[in-house]
Amino acid sequence: MKWINGRLRVLGAAFLLVLWPAGPARAHVVEAGAELRVTQTFGAGEVTLVVAGVSSVPAPLRVRAQALRPAGLELGLELGLELRSLADGSRVTGVVRVGQGGAALPVGQAGPYELRVRAGEEAAVIPFRVLVPVSAPWTMVRDGAFLVTGLLVVGGVLAGRRSGLLVGGASAAGAVAVALLLLAPYLPPAWPDGAAPAAEAAQRDGAAPVAEAGRPYAQGRFSTLPARPVTGAEFTLTLRLTDGATGRPVDDLAVHHEAPAHLVVTSQDGAVFRHVHLLRTAPGVLSVRLRLPRPGRYLAHAEIERQDSGGQLVTGAFEVTGAALPETAPQENATPRLTPAAPVAGSPVTIQIGVEGPLQPWLGMPGHLIVRSEDGAYLAHAHGAAALSFTLVLPDRGRYLAWAQYVTGGRLVTRPFTLEVDR
Ligand SMILES: [Cu+2]
Structure with a gap:
């Protein structure tokens, strides 16, 4: 009987060893729960909205607002938030102050939402999804097998009874648990609750969540309001995106590098440079308020990325009139x-x-x-x-x-x- 006792002890030690990494690994089975960072440029300055991930619903959705000097929104500035569920239309509102604490907006379910962010008279609408991590069925089998192993080993030790059946059962359950643990990287993770239906279907079919074909390039047109901006005066630069195939507004931009669209505005001579992040003001409509110090021709280059597709550069040009003014934020040259x-x-x-x-x-x-x-x-x-x-x-x-x-x-x-x- 001594050999059974020894085997039971080895099994117990092995069980404890494999149990230790099993805990933390379970916490990041899927990307759900990660925070979303979206940078937006308002006329008064730029802000990064940080939406924390949730691990279950209902839960408070925490939203913070961060700003950088010198072009960021003033610290302490109040931003109005409105969170709308696209699934049932329910709305909650809150307030967040730039660089301070944050807001907690209650969410009742996973799925598509729109976060409306108001700074003064300007508003941006950020579409996003609340994703809730889901355990894959095999993780439950693995956890169950660990539990059975543990119960048999601990129960056997406590009862002081060592039988071949007990050791056999514990060995079998332990083997299943360890096998599933080792196979974990090769087994499909569960798709998070609230994910886009297309991505869900791709996952069901065993395909990668990114569609092979992608979506058509967006057709982009830039315009300014007023049509002829004047130096030193605020104007609105708008980018309208339409789908080349259907002519419908493109409203499926993916947040990449922390923004749905990155816009570089440069004067033709390169003396003026702005890197800003357009606000989505309506489906397929992105705009930003700018103030430029020099007259002449300006170039606009926007980087966008449709969901399930690659990146794309959309270009345009516009003219600014008026007298040359000193640059508000002069930039010191680099010597690379x-x-x-x-x-x-x-x-x-x-x-x-x-x-x-x-x-x-x-x-x-x-x-x-x-x-x-x-x-x-x-x-x-x-x-x-x-x-x-x-x-x-x-x-x-x-x-x-x-x-x-x-x-x-x-x-x-x-x-x-x-x-x-x-x-
Ligand atoms: Cu950018």
Whole structure:
């Protein structure tokens, strides 16, 4: 009987060992529960809304508002929130102050919602989904097998009875539990509650949640109100997106790099640069209020990404009239270190930027580099590696205008520079 006792002890130890990692692993079976960060540019400044994930419903949905100097919304500024369920139309309202605490909006169910954010007279509507993690059936089998193993081992030890049947049962249950634990990376996770039906269907069919074909490119048109903006005066730049196939508004933009749309506005000569995040004001309509200091031609480059599709660049141009004014937020030039020192068209170049202090992520990355050809026909957006270097390929010979952007000490820094590609 001694060998049974020994086996039981080994089994108990093994059970405790595998039980230990089983707990934390269960917590992140699916992406549901992750926080959503959406950056929006209001006329008064930019704000990042942080919507915390929930692990079950009903629950309070926590919303915070963060802003960066110098172009962020004033700290303490009150933003009105309205959360509407698209499933049953129910609404709740709340208030959040920029940089302080947060609001807790009660949600009753998973699924599609719209968060309306009001700053002064401006409002943005952010569509999103409340996702609730769901356990896959096999995780219940695994957990059940662990439980049975534990009960048999502990019960056997407490009762002081060791039988072949007990050891056999515990061994079998333990084997199932361990097998499922080891197979976990290869088993399908459960689709979260509240996920989009298309994604759910893809998951059921065993396919990747991203559709193979994707959706058609959006047709984008820029316009300004007034039609001829004047230097120093606020105007609205609007981007209307329609589906090329159906002509209907494109209202399925995915939040990528913490915004549904990234907009770069540059003066033709590159002296003025704005990187802002359009507000969704109606289905397929995105707009932002701007104030520009110099007259002349401006270029607009918007980065968008439809759900289940790739990224897309939408471009446009507009004219500003009036007298030249001093730039409100002058940007100090960067002196980058290039490798190779003389970049070659079509070959990678690494650009290193000296930074003032430790970097904080901005839009999910340590740093951003935007590069535009002089004529504006080419625009690239590269992401930086730690402290702070970018690698990219410039397509042709010529002069490029570049802007590096990063956050340090709670401040967004923009550093312009130029790149010459001679061969
Ligand atoms: Cu952006």
